[in-house]
Amino acid sequence: MDLQALVCEVHAELDAASERGRVADYIPELGKVPGAKFGIAIATMDGRCVTAGDADDAFSIQSVSKVFALALALGKIGDGLWKRVGREPSGSAFNSIIQLEHEKGIPRNPFINAGAIVVADVILAGHRPREAIGEILRFVRVAANDETVSIDPAVARSEQEHGFRNAALANYMKAFGNIHNPVELTLGVYFHQCAIEMSCVQLAQAGLFLANSGRDPRTGISVVSKERARRINALMLTCGHYDGSGDFAFKVGLPGKSGVGGGILAVVPGKASIAVWSPGLNAQGNSQLGTRALELIAQRMGWSVFGA
Ligand code: GLU
Numbered sequence: 357m358d359l360q361a362l363v364c365e366v367h368a369e370l371d372a373a374s375e376r377g378r379v380a381d382y383i384p385e386l387g388k389v390p391g392a393k394f395g396i397a398i399a400t401m402d403g404r405c406v407t408a409g410d411a412d413d414a415f416s417i418q419s420v421s422k423v424f425a426l427a428l429a430l431g432k433i434g435d436g437l438w439k440r441v442g443r444e445p446s447g448s449a450f451n452s453i454i455q456l457e458h459e460k461g462i463p464r465n466p467f468i469n470a471g472a473i474v475v476a477d478v479i480l481a482g483h484r485p486r487e488a489i490g491e492i493l494r495f496v497r498v499a500a501n502d503e504t505v506s507i508d509p510a511v512a513r514s515e516q517e518h519g520f521r522n523a524a525l526a527n528y529m530k531a532f533g534n535i536h537n538p539v540e541l542t543l544g545v546y547f548h549q550c551a552i553e554m555s556c557v558q559l560a561q562a563g564l565f566l567a568n569s570g571r572d573p574r575t576g577i578s579v580v581s582k583e584r585a586r587r588i589n590a591l592m593l594t595c596g597h598y599d600g601s602g603d604f605a606f607k608v609g610l611p612g613k614s615g616v617g618g619g620i621l622a623v624v625p626g627k628a629s630i631a632v633w634s635p636g637l638n639a640q641g642n643s644q645l646g647t648r649a650l651e652l653i654a655q656r657m658g659w660s661v662f663g664a
Pocket of ligand 1: 417418419420451469515522550614615616617641
């Protein structure tokens, strides 16, 4: 089936849905985003990008940024990162503190908030927060091959003012010696990274290197090594949707990372990178329509890492 026709079909089918989940409002700035927004973009190896709906609207990528931050941190300290962060699915909510106590301040994986805060701490080492934030943003711009990607300062501020749970997680890990910089500086980097805004088109393009063994197929630039791309994909598959990761793997069958802004990045190795956005979330904090859209696209295209 023609990819453009398929994307339009899936968008039209789901856009009629009245039950779209709940827009996150624990970061007040995110609560202002209209729940009716819905965009899909699929970037393919040949440089094409097919879209439907609000695919050009910028939204807060939130935890999808954890994928790029992880790639950057691994580039800095390599496998040493795994002494400070695990690689197992958490089975808990994105901001759970309970597991941290049992596991002595070592977060389960780099995609739950605690793990991503450690990753931000690694990127901050030896830098000022502004430099670290600039480095993350530059990495995303290179991956997207788009210099216009930016950070929404209002979202960063909103999260800084209401990020009590993240502050608790960071302080708790600091008590175990797993945060090396001053907690408020590490959190500042993390909040700004989450406040990166991108459209579905930009996000789909930024994910292409993960579908192409670490190399941007358009520019030929090697963003990460082949092995690293494979491992990041593995972590996205097992840990990318918090305590909904198993269900996402079951229904969609592709590596994916969601954010509370309602965006999801999914990778089809060797074929494509997909970004979907609909702000209403399901009970696990993942985009309700976005997940369903990925399920239909994967099903109808026969895309799955588990076999055609
Ligand atoms: N910035 C959000 C938080 O830390 C990220 C969570 C998410 O996107 O899942 O609460």
